[in-house]
Amino acid sequence: MSLLDQRCLNHALREAAVECPSCKRFFCRECSTEHQGRMICVGCVAALARSENKTARTKTVRWSAAALGGILLAWLVFYYLGLTLARIPSEFHGVVE
Numbered sequence: 777m778s779l780l781d782q783r784c785l786n787h788a789l790r791e792a793a794v795e796c797p798s799c800k801r802f803f804c805r806e807c808s809t810e811h812q813g814r815m816i817c818v819g820c821v822a823a824l825a826r827s828e829n830k831t832a833r834t835k836t837v838r839w840s841a842a843a844l845g846g847i848l849l850a851w852l853v854f855y856y857l858g859l860t861l862a863r864i865p866s867e868f869h870g871v872v873e
């Protein structure tokens with residue numbers, strides 16, 4: 777079926793200019809917009825923007841978790857380093873005796 781035979785989903789009288797690659801429906805130029813180099817309907821752009829925001833938030837959460845894990849790891853390393861350092865004098869003492 778040709779694009780010219782299609783009508784916009786939102787405007788029944790307008791010829792379709794774009795077939796949305798995401799929802800496979802037809803839209804006129806007014807109802808479509810360019811997104812990352814391809815024409816896509818405004819509904820799908822909004823949905824994509826929402827999911828991208830969600831991905832960005834998930835990334836932020838992951839980064840905070842990684843930072844927290846790093847701090848915890850550093851704290852543990854220093855804690856055991858401190859324990860080891862505290863143990864050394866008594867060990868030296870034990871050797872001397």
Ligand SMILES: [Zn+2]
Pocket residue numbers: 796797798799800801816817818819820821
């Ligand atoms: Zn769409």
Ligand SMILES: [Zn+2]
Pocket residue numbers: 784785786787790803804805806807
């Ligand atoms: Zn339209």
